[in-house]
Amino acid sequence: MPDKVESFATRPDAVVADRLVKYFGQGNARVLAIDHACLSAAFGEILFIVGPSGSGKTTFLSIISGILRPDGGVVRVNGVDLWNLPEDQLADFRLNTIGFVFQDYHLFPRLTSAENVAIPLILKNVDWKSALASANMFLDVVGLKGCGDVFPLKLSGGEQQRVAIARAIVSSPPILILDEPTASLDGDTGRMIIAFLREKILNPRRCILIVTHDPRISEFADRIVHMADGKVTGLDKELR
Numbered sequence: 001m002p003d004k005v006e007s008f009a010t011r012p013d014a015v016v017a018d019r020l021v022k023y024f025g026q027g028n029a030r031v032l033a034i035d036h037a038c039l040s041a042a043f044g045e046i047l048f049i050v051g052p053s054g055s056g057k058t059t060f061l062s063i064i065s066g067i068l069r070p071d072g073g074v075v076r077v078n079g080v081d082l083w084n085l086p087e088d089q090l091a092d093f094r095l096n097t098i099g100f101v102f103q104d105y106h107l108f109p110r111l112t113s114a115e116n117v118a119i120p121l122i123l124k125n126v127d128w129k130s131a132l133a134s135a136n137m138f139l140d141v142v143g144l145k146g147c148g149d150v151f152p153l154k155l156s157g158g159e160q161q162r163v164a165i166a167r168a169i170v171s172s173p174p175i176l177i178l179d180e181p182t183a184s185l186d187g188d189t190g191r192m193i194i195a196f197l198r199e200k201i202l203n204p205r206r207c208i209l210i211v212t213h214d215p216r217i218s219e220f221a222d223r224i225v226h227m228a229d230g231k232v233t234g235l236d237k238e239l240r
């Protein structure tokens, strides 16, 4: 088991997770979900986290993205010690630094696509009119020009995924994290979404982390981290 996962070439670190530990449950039911797992992800790369069901991928991702507090270890995102931030600063930091795309998109069905995308800007106190204008611009970026007034349930799975991606990047966060982004999509649509992330969304100031079990998209990764039983067990380096 690698004690540390090496950084990608000489690029600056976007995310460093150092010896993370996470337990769930109590007493006899206590489960060690993350067992001293380490990871470094650099700006300018797409890093995949793969592993069998129950290996700890979603838990690891939730800790790295500031959603779930670890029982041990350190996470540095953009140089900031995430879990040492006070609660209010953690929420602000997450809003400004990390875009998260959930597996089932988490779009609000009663809001239009543009309103869904505008939410992070509203949370940052951007006025409603400017937020909607930016949201429509980002819908254009993800290939959904003119869909701002459409409600999410009227869109296909791939289109809903794009709305979720637009919402995750509307406030230009340097770190983009996606949990099983292709799990609910057919093969071609899944590949199109990841190719789109690589071509249009990745840049030298952005890092994209993707949890996946989907072997059809592995060609889009710069590096692949393997997990098993809560541990990081290996790294496929510089695939592109």
Ligand SMILES: Nc1ncnc2c1ncn2[C@@H]1O[C@H](COP(=O)(O)OP(=O)(O)OP(=O)(O)O)[C@@H](O)[C@H]1O
Residues within 6 Å of the ligand: 024, 025, 031, 032, 033, 051, 052, 053, 054, 055, 056, 057, 058, 059, 060
């Ligand atoms: N809220 C929870 N309460 C109790 N145990 C949990 C909880 N969340 C996860 N676990 C356990 O932690 C371990 C890691 O789960 P996790 O969901 O992170 O794995 P995963 O690799 O993402 O799995 P999958 O690919 O099926 O989503 C598993 O043993 C799981 O049962």
